[in-house]
Structures are given as C-alpha cells and as structure tokens.
Amino acid sequence: MLRPQDGPTRERRSLAGLWRFRLDAEGAGRTEGWWRSTLAAAEDMPVPASYNDIYPDTAVRDHVGDAWYQTSVWVPDQWADQRVVLRFDAATHRAIVWVNDTEVAEHEGGYTPFEADVTEHLRPGAENRVTVVMNNELSWSTIPPGTIEERPDGRRVQRYFHDFFNYAGLHRPVWLYTTPPAYISDITVTTSFDDTTGVIDYRVDSTGDVRVVLRDASGSEVASADGSAGFLRVPDVHPWAPGDGYLYELEASLLNQSGEVVDSYRQPVGVRTVEVRGKQFLINGTPFYFKGFGKHEDAAVRGKGHDDVLMVHDFALLDWIGANSFRTSHYPHAEDVLDYADRHGVVVIGETPAVGLNLNIGGGVFKSGERVPTFAADRVSDDTQHNHLRAIQELVARDKNHPSVVLWCVANEPDNVQPEARDYFAPLVAETRRLDPTRPVAYANALLAPPDQCVITDLFDVVLLNRYYGWYFGPGDLQTAETSLETELRQWAELHGKPIIITEYGADTYPGLRDIVPSPWTEEYQTELLDVYHRVFDRVDAVVGEQVWTFADFATMPGVFRVDGNKKGVFTRDRRPKSAAFQLRTRWLECE
Ligand code: GCB
The missing domain is CATH 2.60.40.10 (Immunoglobulins)
Known part of the structure; x- marks a missing residue:
C-alpha cells in the first residue's frame, strides 16, 4: 500500500482537525446506527491524537469499549472522474468506517494503515460524512493481548501484560486522496x-x-x-x-x-545492503554498531498522537546525544518517522505490536514463583498467532522500502522457554523471511531462564537481549550485575555465534533525585549502571549494539512499581535531560 502523495496525477486532502467524538461504553451506537446522522451529544476531539488525556476525566482516560469519531469533508467537483480513497495511517486498536450511510472499511491492528476505495460512496460537490467506530479492547486473540476484568460495580477494566498505557484513538493522519481510475497500487x-x-x-x-x-x-x-x-x-x-x-x-x-x-x-x-555474517551486523559490508534507544511514541496530552513538532525534536535529541539508531518499541511507529529516519540516515529496528506474550512478566515486572504457561488453548493460541502473522504482513508491506529499517523484530519478550513457543514462532519467522528475504529477523529476549533453556533463539538471525541486572535482578548490587551480565553474554555468544544487540538496559530514575552513594532511583545510579553495562559490552566482541531503555519517560498503566509512569528515560517525558544524557553523549560521540 503506497502512502498518499500529491503529484501530477494525484491529490490528497488531510482530514486532520477537530472531529466530533463520543464514548459509547454500552455499544449503543452500533444498534442505533450512529453513522447515519450527525453524531449527537458529541464533544470535540483533535485528530491525530489519543483521546485518553485530552479531557481531564477518568471516564475518558480509562474508557473500555467503543468510541465514535465523525467529521464532514467537502469533496470537490473535479474529483468526480477520479478514484477516491480514504486512508487511515492508524486506528488503535480496531475500527469500522462509514462514508455517509455506507460501511466502507473494517480493520484490526492499531499501528498499521488501512484504506478503502470510496469513489462510489462520495458525493462530489457536496459535504460527505465520515464516521468511525473505534474499539480499544484487548483480548487473548489480539496483538498485543489483554483481558477485561469486570468489577463488582459493573465497570469493565482493561488489563494487559505490557508496560505502556493502552492509548487509543486516531493516532495518525487520516487522508482522502485521489488516483486516476487506472493506477499504480x-x-x-x-x-x-x-x-x-x-x-x-x-x-x-x-x-x-x-x-x-x-x-x-x-x-x-x-x-x-x-x-x-x-x-x-x-x-x-x-x-x-x-x-x-x-x-x-x-x-x-x-x-x-x-x-x-x-x-x-x-x-x-x-x-x-544489510547482512549478518558470523557475529557481525554489516551495513554496506561494513560492521555496524547500534547506539541508541528503545523508543515509544508517547507525550503528555497527545498520548500516542503523531506530532511533527515532537518528531523533529526527538530526532534532534538523538543527533545531539550521538545515537545512530532506535527500536520502534513496541509497535510500528508512524510512517512519517520512518521517512525522517530515511532522510537523516538513522538506523531503525522495526518491531511488531507483539508485546506481552508472556504471562511471567506483567507490566514490565518479572513475576516470581512457579512459571505460568503462556501458550495454551485459552490464552495465547492459534487466533493470536493468526493476528500476529497479519501484524507481520502489514508491517513488512508498509515498511519494506525504507532503507532505515535494517532488522525486523517480530516480538518483544515472548515466553521463550515454554516448548510450545517454538511451534508458535517457527511459522512466523518463516513467513517474515518469505515476505522479505533481504532483512534479518529477530525477537527481543527477556531474562527468564539461562540461554540453554531458550527454545526459539536458533530460529532467528540476531540475538536481541533486554537485560535488567542491577534493577529487577539484584537491585542496588552493580558488582554482581557486572559479573552476571558478562557471564551471560559470553554464553549467548558461544551458544549461537550470532551478533548480540542489547535492546534494553537501564534503571528507573526520578529526575532531580541525587545521592553521593548511588542508590536505585537516583540519577547517579542510572549513570553508574550504564557504565557497568558499557564496560561489559566493550569486553564482549559479539555485542554489536547498545540501545538504552529508554529514550524518554512514558505513561504506563498504574502500579506500585511505576511513579507517574515508567521513569527509565534518559530524557524526561517533556524531553529534559537526566545526568545519563550527558554521559551517553560523551560515550557515543567519542566512539563515532
Ligand atoms: C521490559 C519491557 C519494556 C518495559 C521495561 C521496564 O523488559 O520490554 O516494555 O518498559 O522492561 O522498564 O520494565
């Protein structure tokens, strides 16, 4: 699917702006046919943006279920002999779309585009109604998965296993565009x-x-x-x-x-070109070392709404700090971001929204006690795999032409120890390779068990490790962290002989909390922990990259481990540097 563009034979119109918006927790709109007329009792909602934080109201922030969006668009007479397409760059997590009275599209998967040929349904030279019902529910079959709990008072609460807030809405641009009747698809x-x-x-x-x-x-x-x-x-x-x-x-x-x-x-x-040769990751035949971050799309008020202002600023900060790469954790980021990365020579690891496929981790935190199976008929199962496959297909179809994207990451921290994980992942890896034989394939691994107990890593080309020694494992003890990390990295290198990229390492850090003797949550502890990891990376030659978790603080679901969200950012949520930013800048600019 090609991005809309203006040109001698094509024209596009952005539908960004204020749309009519109404929550519908009971799902009345579908039976009452709310798309058939102007949305009643509606409020204003900016597009693109997540809807959750726009109004200071828990009913909006924690809404579970349907939400309706509607706008009117004038279609010029000159478009009468053109093919007209309605395109959503993303709708999180699923949507049904009507143009005037006719249903034109349905899509599930919150981070990839979809479109519909609406030529037959538009009235040129007139106002046309575009209505969308969005739904944000996550279940065992969705990517990412989740469950809905019913509280004694009847409220439905969305639970999920990943560590970022379940923002929803029209996060990215919406377009109406034309092509001639015969067109390049x-x-x-x-x-x-x-x-x-x-x-x-x-x-x-x-x-x-x-x-x-x-x-x-x-x-x-x-x-x-x-x-x-x-x-x-x-x-x-x-x-x-x-x-x-x-x-x-x-x-x-x-x-x-x-x-x-x-x-x-x-x-x-x-x-x-991109190539994995032995323990090296080569771009244009030259060994490449990844320096950068795992990065979220996240900002105050906008949530996951795409914003050119923040995008350009974030890339400027990446440049300032000496980063050369980032991972689009934990979902495909806006296409504008990849275009920007292409034009500025920033290397990207492109990730699917398959995060939280691991019942032994909840909201980023490792659970202790007996291991819980993730892959089971009533949990992550065939339906999930089917949707996961579609997420991979849509990601590759969208991003295949971006030179910045050098590696596909098909999942973040799935259960990689349960034997069933192999049957789940083998077909997904095969399909990714079939769709794109030119890029290596990987998944990001969490420390659930020693390397020899992992049942899936040999299916992949590169070893991506998210590691939290000195934080979730042995908080406060950086001496043990150093030896444990080095021992483990050497095991991976020996077992697989593949390049290793550390795709997460870091510590929650409350900005402004300082101490002479570094202790968890202080700025000094964050810098000291990063130093420990860097010493180890520099000693293990299979390590071909370091991506700190994370670029900036971000919103999560509430929990006793999270103080106003995840604080592992090297920048705060409003992009002010913590001490670690200056430390990384020194390291990364020195080794340019
Ligand atoms: C992880 C996850 C990431 C979390 C992070 C944390 O392993 O991949 O999504 O945010 O840990 O901070 O707990």
Missing part, C-alpha cells in the same frame, strides 16, 4: 551493489505499461527502464548509510496505449 524496491555500481531491483504493481526513471538527489536522471519489473544500474552510486541518508527517487509512470502518462508515483530509494 504498489512499488517494491530492493538494492544491492556490483562493486561501485548500485543495483535496484524494482517491481511496480499496476494494470498497464510502466516506465521508471531514477533521479539522484539533485534531480538528474541516472537510470531508466521500461516494464513493470526489472533492474536499474547506477554507476558510482552514492549509498544510503548510517549518518548519510542519501536518497534517490524512483518515478514510476503508468502509460496508456498511446504512451501517455496516466498515473505516476515518486518512491524514495536508499541503496544499501
């Missing part, structure tokens, strides 16, 4: 090198003859070809590389029988 590019020549393997999905032209960043044509699939060769290519987001532009044109252009689409292309 998809483009796929993969790239390689033949010595200093860049080779672009392209495929254009459409219904007719295709011509492609490749231009460099100055707009000069460097290659062209006829046909819907083929290769373009660029002598003396300028590769896309970490820190150098050089992009070519592939213009694909769909031609009619007289050779006239009926549709065209411009696809940015970064020429680069």
Whole structure:
C-alpha cells in the first residue's frame, strides 16, 4: 500500500482537525446506527491524537469499549472522474468506517494503515460524512493481548501484560486522496551493489505499461527502464548509510496505449545492503554498531498522537546525544518517522505490536514463583498467532522500502522457554523471511531462564537481549550485575555465534533525585549502571549494539512499581535531560 502523495496525477486532502467524538461504553451506537446522522451529544476531539488525556476525566482516560469519531469533508467537483480513497495511517486498536450511510472499511491492528476505495460512496460537490467506530479492547486473540476484568460495580477494566498505557484513538493522519481510475497500487524496491555500481531491483504493481526513471538527489536522471519489473544500474552510486541518508527517487509512470502518462508515483530509494555474517551486523559490508534507544511514541496530552513538532525534536535529541539508531518499541511507529529516519540516515529496528506474550512478566515486572504457561488453548493460541502473522504482513508491506529499517523484530519478550513457543514462532519467522528475504529477523529476549533453556533463539538471525541486572535482578548490587551480565553474554555468544544487540538496559530514575552513594532511583545510579553495562559490552566482541531503555519517560498503566509512569528515560517525558544524557553523549560521540 503506497502512502498518499500529491503529484501530477494525484491529490490528497488531510482530514486532520477537530472531529466530533463520543464514548459509547454500552455499544449503543452500533444498534442505533450512529453513522447515519450527525453524531449527537458529541464533544470535540483533535485528530491525530489519543483521546485518553485530552479531557481531564477518568471516564475518558480509562474508557473500555467503543468510541465514535465523525467529521464532514467537502469533496470537490473535479474529483468526480477520479478514484477516491480514504486512508487511515492508524486506528488503535480496531475500527469500522462509514462514508455517509455506507460501511466502507473494517480493520484490526492499531499501528498499521488501512484504506478503502470510496469513489462510489462520495458525493462530489457536496459535504460527505465520515464516521468511525473505534474499539480499544484487548483480548487473548489480539496483538498485543489483554483481558477485561469486570468489577463488582459493573465497570469493565482493561488489563494487559505490557508496560505502556493502552492509548487509543486516531493516532495518525487520516487522508482522502485521489488516483486516476487506472493506477499504480504498489512499488517494491530492493538494492544491492556490483562493486561501485548500485543495483535496484524494482517491481511496480499496476494494470498497464510502466516506465521508471531514477533521479539522484539533485534531480538528474541516472537510470531508466521500461516494464513493470526489472533492474536499474547506477554507476558510482552514492549509498544510503548510517549518518548519510542519501536518497534517490524512483518515478514510476503508468502509460496508456498511446504512451501517455496516466498515473505516476515518486518512491524514495536508499541503496544499501544489510547482512549478518558470523557475529557481525554489516551495513554496506561494513560492521555496524547500534547506539541508541528503545523508543515509544508517547507525550503528555497527545498520548500516542503523531506530532511533527515532537518528531523533529526527538530526532534532534538523538543527533545531539550521538545515537545512530532506535527500536520502534513496541509497535510500528508512524510512517512519517520512518521517512525522517530515511532522510537523516538513522538506523531503525522495526518491531511488531507483539508485546506481552508472556504471562511471567506483567507490566514490565518479572513475576516470581512457579512459571505460568503462556501458550495454551485459552490464552495465547492459534487466533493470536493468526493476528500476529497479519501484524507481520502489514508491517513488512508498509515498511519494506525504507532503507532505515535494517532488522525486523517480530516480538518483544515472548515466553521463550515454554516448548510450545517454538511451534508458535517457527511459522512466523518463516513467513517474515518469505515476505522479505533481504532483512534479518529477530525477537527481543527477556531474562527468564539461562540461554540453554531458550527454545526459539536458533530460529532467528540476531540475538536481541533486554537485560535488567542491577534493577529487577539484584537491585542496588552493580558488582554482581557486572559479573552476571558478562557471564551471560559470553554464553549467548558461544551458544549461537550470532551478533548480540542489547535492546534494553537501564534503571528507573526520578529526575532531580541525587545521592553521593548511588542508590536505585537516583540519577547517579542510572549513570553508574550504564557504565557497568558499557564496560561489559566493550569486553564482549559479539555485542554489536547498545540501545538504552529508554529514550524518554512514558505513561504506563498504574502500579506500585511505576511513579507517574515508567521513569527509565534518559530524557524526561517533556524531553529534559537526566545526568545519563550527558554521559551517553560523551560515550557515543567519542566512539563515532
Ligand atoms: C521490559 C519491557 C519494556 C518495559 C521495561 C521496564 O523488559 O520490554 O516494555 O518498559 O522492561 O522498564 O520494565
């Protein structure tokens, strides 16, 4: 699915702004047909944004069930002979959409786009009603999973096993856009090198003859070809590389029988390769060391609402601190973010929303006592796997052309010890590789058992480890943390001989809490813990990356382990630096 764009044959209109909004915990709107008229008793709701924190009201923040959004859009007369598409960059977690009185789309999965051809349902030269019923419930079959508890007073409360607030709503842009009736529906590019020549393997999905032209960043044509699939060769290519987001532009044109252009689409292309060789992770044949963060989409008031202001600021902070990469924990981030990463040479680990597939961890906290099985007919089961597969398919379909994305992370901290985990993951890994043979595949591993008890890591290309020695394990004891971490990393390296990226390490830190003798929650403890980990990473050559948990403090569900959310940020939620920010900046800029 191509992102909407303006061009000689296409036009787009953003539906951002204030929509009518109404909560519907009882689900009355579906039976009463609320899409058929102007939404009654509605309040204003900005789009894009999560709805939870816009009004200071627990009924909104903790809402479970349906929520209705509605807007009106003027469709110009000139669009009458065009194909018109309604596209949601995301709707969390599921949505049904109506245009005027007609249902046009249904989608589940809160972080990937969906669209509908609404040509037949729109009235050009008139106002048209767009109504969406959103639902935020998580169950055993959803990705991520969750359960709903009913309280004695009848209230329904959403529980979940992951450690970030269950924000919901229209988090990302919504578009109405046109294409000609005959149109280009998809483009796929993969790239390689033949010595200093860049080779672009392209495929254009459409219904007719295709011509492609490749231009460099100055707009000069460097290659062209006829046909819907083929290769373009660029002598003396300028590769896309970490820190150098050089992009070519592939213009694909769909031609009619007289050779006239009926549709065209411009696809940015970064020429680069990714390879895992032994214990190394190579980008363009050169060993790459990941420096950066696991990062959430999260901000005060907006929740997970996409915001260009915060996006540009966050990338500026990544640059300031000397980071070269981040992981889109724990779901695909907005497409604008990946475009930005492409253009600025920032390396991305792209993750699915498969987080919380582990009943031995709750809200980020490890449970003690007997191990609880996660994979079972009445828990994470075939239905979950089916939805997980779809989440992978939609992620790869969306992000396959982004040079910044170098690795697929198909799950965060799943139960990797229960034998059934292998049957669950093997088909998912196989499908990811089939969909995209060019990128390595991984999952992020939690410390549940020693490496030799893990039943899934050999299915993957890279070992991603989230580690909390000195925090959840032996809080306050950094000496033991240092030896335990080193021992464990050496075991992984020996057992698998694959590159290891530490995708999480860190400590909750209350900003401004200081101490001469570092103790948990102080800024000094956070910096000292990071120092301990860095010493170990520098001694173990299989370690090819360090991504601190986390970039900035973020909202979580309430709990006694969380003080106004998760405080492991190197920046506060409003992006002020803790001491650790200066420490990381020194380390990361030094080893550039
Ligand atoms: C983890 C999870 C992450 C949590 C973090 C924590 O292992 O992957 O989602 O937020 O720990 O701080 O507990």
